[in-house]
Amino acid sequence: MLKKIFIVLFSLICIVSCGEEQSSDQQITEQQSPSDNKASQSTSQKFHAPRSWDNIKRSGYIRALKLAWEDENHLPRSGSTSLFHRQLLTDFAEFHQLNVQWVMVDSIKQMFDALDKFEADIIPRHLTVTEQRDQRVAFTDKLAQDTEVVIGRAEAKPLTKDEIVTVHLPEGTSYVDSIKQLSANWNIHYLKKSLSADDLADRIAQKAIDFSVLDQSAVDTLLDYRDDIRIVKTLPEQRTQAWALHKHNREFLQKLNDFISAHHVEQSTQVVRTHDLNVIKSKPLTLRMITRNSPETYFLWRGELMGFEYDLMKEFTRQHNIKLDVIVADEYQEMLDLLSSGRGDVIAAAVSRTEQRQQKHNFSIRYNRVSEKIVAHASSNIKTLDDLNGKTISVRQSSAFWHTAQELAKSHGAKVMAADESLSTELLIGQVADQSIELTIADSNLIDIEQSFRDDIIAPITLNENIPYAYMVRDNNPKLLAALNAFIRKEYRQTFYNVVKNKYFANQQRKQKHREQRITEGSNLSPYDPVVQKHARRFQFDWRLITSQMYQESRFNPKAKSHAGAQGLMQVLPRTAKELGYSNLTDPKESIAAGVEYLNWTRDRFSSDLPVEERLYFALAAYNAGYGHVKDAQKLAKKMNLDPNVWFNNVERAMLLLQKPKYYKKTRFGYCRGSEPVNYVRDIHQRYLSYVTIAR
Known part of the structure; x- marks a missing residue:
């Protein structure tokens, strides 16, 4: 009732x-943006000329355009993303003691229209520089270079330019010109709104449309977690990408180019390279952090990228004035492969430094230490090691806990069961809580996180103390290793480090009672x-x-x-x-x-x-x-x-x-x-x- x-x-x-x-046809849709009446009023003012750099400085803010569907971050999995551009503009604004006021629109076409009407100061995204656009707006120095590709369903065959097909494209994008140049036989159907790469892929997978065009880097990200689309044609030319602003805003343009030259690393798709830190800083390039998507390391919460490992590495790159990219791997072996092949620079993923691993790989000094503990259900009577006799401990064979479990089997009669390799330690703890398995082993940090959310588990026995967590780098990167060690010596157990660690691991019951x-x-x-x-x-x-x-x-x-x-x-x-x-x-x-x-x-x-x-x-x-x-x-x-x-x-x-x-x-x-x-x-x-x- x-x-x-x-x-x-x-x-x-x-x-x-x-x-x-409000009507979805409204050009600048403040209702779609989290902005209050005060912000709405300032962004809806009508101007008859672009705001000069002096006017921008006096106002205290830069009005920047972004697409409505970009309001929330997605989880970057490999290389740079659109977050890169938003963060770069934020860095520029902070450098000049300004704020960024975001103006939401529904399409690329509306972005250029808003710029023409002086309703915003800049379009800070990876816009392809074309001859037609270059006559309309001023572009900054090059920020990225990418290739455009046609995507279709996973079962689609490669396309030829002589076929007659229909390609759905957002109006106002550079893709329209590219397709017109490629083939006169292809029909173009215009989408009313720009869609995220993921939403566009959904429409293709659901057979609402057959084909569309995206940048290669965007498709690479999609293919990291989707298998229902594929590239059916790669367009021949690489395209330069940059930000756009009004042609008459010359001083603003110069300020941006000066900042790009002094502080910016050119965005690029993931490439194989094995440079040491001195080369990364001099070019400059991004530092590529290899990690896992997990509650200990790197995750997305309410649109915020978070994680103990991520926060520490952000501070390291900040201190060295370089940008951070994140490469997400699923398993330990995949992280090693990414590092050795030159597709990442440092593994920061709560990896324990064991004697066996040290014989094969290059570790930093420890930046964290944890204890290995038995995890049992809250109703368990386990109190001492002798109580493990006849009890079953479930752990993955690939984890550092496997060796510990084997030792307990020999010394105290425990039974050891190999858990499914797809099960994270967090999920094994959940199975203990559900009483679908008897026991598992976990590190003290993860146990602290879990006990902050649940009261149905206990950690009655500490097995090994002071297990070191360390970063991993390639053997040919001694300067990066030295810098990481210096960072650890400077920050370990100091204010910044303690704040970050307490943020994630302080055992404070988040579910208040x-x-x-x-x-x-x-x-x-x-x-x-x-x-x-x-x-x-x-x-x-x-x-x-x-x-x-x-x-x-x-x-x-x-x-x-x-x-x-x-x-x-x-x-x-x-x-x-x-x-x-x-x-x-x-x-x-x-x-x-x-x-x-x-x-x-x-x-x-x-x-x-x-x-x-x-x-x-x-x-x-x-x-x-x-x-x-x-x-x-x-x-x-x-x-x-x-x-x-x-x-x-x-x-x-x-x-x-x-x-x-x-x-x-x-x-x-x-x-x-x-x-x-x-x-x-x-x-x-x-x-x-x-x-x-x-x-x-």
């Missing part, structure tokens, strides 16, 4: 809100009900739902701060708040306003054709885990013959699988602790239903 009430309530909200939606406040009919749900009601009305949300979400996020504590840096009553990340136009997340009014606005933005990312209650469930899940992970779960649900447009018992089931390498290796956004958004939506939903009966 309560669920029916919930659906009816949100159906009514839909009727109210449908008339408020506070009891719900006792609420009686007619009483306030929270100390902030009037503020919540005001902002909920603005975006057509039921204020009781927002209050339920606020309790879930912070337990009504305005000073709450998460391990990942989210702050305030609604636990918004500072970067997101800044884009929304808010700066003080400890102020309840700002935090609530930012959280409600961000929830509205996540809701707008999902189709308005969805039932209103389903759209809200997806929005809540995206608020918690990030839009990209929810999108991955929808795709996975469809493959599993579940309904991708229904959350409970459908997409939520797929969401739980995104912790397993078998599934997340084949997704765009990678690893996700799926149990978090699943529990998050369920808890908010249940609390909301109880609030409905109390506060009317």
